[in-house]
Amino acid sequence: MKRRQVVCQIQKSTVGPHRASERQSLAKIYVGGLVPGRLVLIVDDNPIVRQALCELFTREGDFNVCGEAENGREAVERAQELQPALIVTDLSMPVLNGLEEARVLKKLMPTVPVIVFTAHSDPFVEKEAAAAGVSAVVSKSQAVTVLVRTARSLLGQIAA
Secondary structure: OOHHHHHHHHHHOOOOOOHHHHHHHHHHHHHOOOOHHHEEEEEOOOHHHHHHHHHHHHHOOOOEEEEEEOOHHHHHHHHHHHOOOEEEEOOOOOOOOHHHHHHHHHHHOOOOOEEEEEOOOOHHHHHHHHHHOOOEEEEOOOOHHHHHHHHHHHHHHHHO
């Protein structure tokens, strides 16, 4: 990512209560010299889940949370604005659910992997998710290490 792109992203992230943390994260990426190839957008309508996922990915040294969204429509807007390397989204959300969000994102950003992190994991959901362009489905009942391992695997496939 070029310096100007990072600066533009920092400047664009100026509205709303969680935008300041996004600016700090992006500034840290540029100033700290980190490779911003592991920017993650977190999407869930439950603020507690969003916060937990942000903390999880922030604790991992090779990820930086670049933003949050509470529904699929907001996720599409934030993804276009922030250009994340990975999107972790819930399935069941108001306004635009995770599958509808994934369909839109795959048209706009076909190389960005989308992980659906859901409580509704079954073969039918997995089939529908694959048809929508979702890269992986991880159940919320699984250990969070599965989510992190899946994220690393998907990003590793892109880098290879």
